Amino acid sequence: MPDAADATDATDVGDATDAAGLTVGQVSARLGVTVRALHHWDEIGLVRPSLRTAAGYRLYTAGDLERLHRVIVYRETGLGLDRIRTVLDDSTADVPGALRAQRAQVAERIDRLRQISAGLDRMIDAHERGLLLTVEQQAAIFGPQWNPDGPAQARRRYGDTTQWRQYAERSASRGPEEWQSIADANAGLDRALADAMDSGVTPGSPEANQLVERHREVFAAYFPLTRQMQVCLGRMYEADPAFAAHYDGIRAGLATWFRHIVDAAARAHGIDPDTATWR
Structure with a gap:
């Protein structure tokens, strides 16, 4: 079935163009995200490709790619996937507050790593x-x-x-x-x-x-x-x-x-x- 084909990355699907959407493999190569991560985010409903080909292959639209970009940005700040989902989907979420809290945690880790470095x-x-x-x-x-x-x-x-x-x-x-x-x-x-x-x-x-x-x-x-x-x-x-x-x-x-x-x-x-x- 198409899901298995997605897992092996069908990047040469003939009807998968930038205009129609991008396959899992194409998105992985373009954004530097593993196919496994894309599949996981799809499974948990964080970023689901909006389209499918006639053969059933997943296709990511421009809107999907924009959401993926945001997920990647927030993930690089250290936010967990559940927190990222809240930031993206909850209109009442305090995004600056979440980022400040994350920054404080990062600062603590940096301080701890400096202590470890001094100890070494x-x-x-x-x-x-x-x-x-x-x-x-x-x-x-x-x-x-x-x-x-x-x-x-x-x-x-x-x-x-x-x-x-x-x-x-x-x-x-x-x-x-x-x-x-x-x-x-x-x-x-x-x-x-x-x-x-x-x-x-x-x-x-x-x-x-x-x-x-x-x-x-x-x-x-x-x-x-x-x-x-x-x-x-x-x-x-x-x-x-x-x-x-x-x-x-x-x-x-x-x-x-x-x-x-x-x-x-x-x-x-x-x-x-x-x-x-x-x-």
């Missing part, structure tokens, strides 16, 4: 830089001993790891106040570790194990830290000159003592520190 910029910067703070902010928060090249060095060393991505995702949403809170938590932990070592707290004791758990909690500000990963960090704190200098600068021997309490806590959870890996 920060996320990109965080993945590439790690720390979204100025050198001055870093020094004020982390102290004069802080190395501002540290984040770049970490990016080169760990940039292809899951943990760097997790760190960057957290960093992207943080400002100076939150970083100050994290720095304070780390400084408080360092003092607690030094005080515990001075007090003779032994590895494997409840006090030592509580400090190990506290370290994992504080470190989670950067990325989730498993017990095996914590063992690896303990080794690095002792072996890496920069980390060792930090901890031993607080108390002589603190880096080694910290490794010992981490290893003891790991053993209590069934982990052999000698075979622990970064996972």
Whole structure:
């Protein structure tokens, strides 16, 4: 039947001329609207072709095309089809009011997209830089001993790891106040570790194990830290000159003592520190 022929676009129908009307395919090509959309608008009564050929093919008149133009214009403003029908057919419709309401919605979407764009910029910067703070902010928060090249060095060393991505995702949403809170938590932990070592707290004791758990909690500000990963960090704190200098600068021997309490806590959870890996 003709409907099926319309769906496949009978643009070569001999009696379909501009004077007599345009077929679905011709209208689709002329207005840049899909045949499927034209059929849908016909089915819901939004724009129905006024004529048919003797063979039953749909034909759009000049008046139909004018209505189609208006539908397309309003659709491009973001109005839904039901709202468009009201605008076109209801003589009492407040068209300027409808358009103003649509403009307000568009403005809200634009504002939201700008926020998303800014967030993406920060996320990109965080993945590439790690720390979204100025050198001055870093020094004020982390102290004069802080190395501002540290984040770049970490990016080169760990940039292809899951943990760097997790760190960057957290960093992207943080400002100076939150970083100050994290720095304070780390400084408080360092003092607690030094005080515990001075007090003779032994590895494997409840006090030592509580400090190990506290370290994992504080470190989670950067990325989730498993017990095996914590063992690896303990080794690095002792072996890496920069980390060792930090901890031993607080108390002589603190880096080694910290490794010992981490290893003891790991053993209590069934982990052999000698075979622990970064996972």
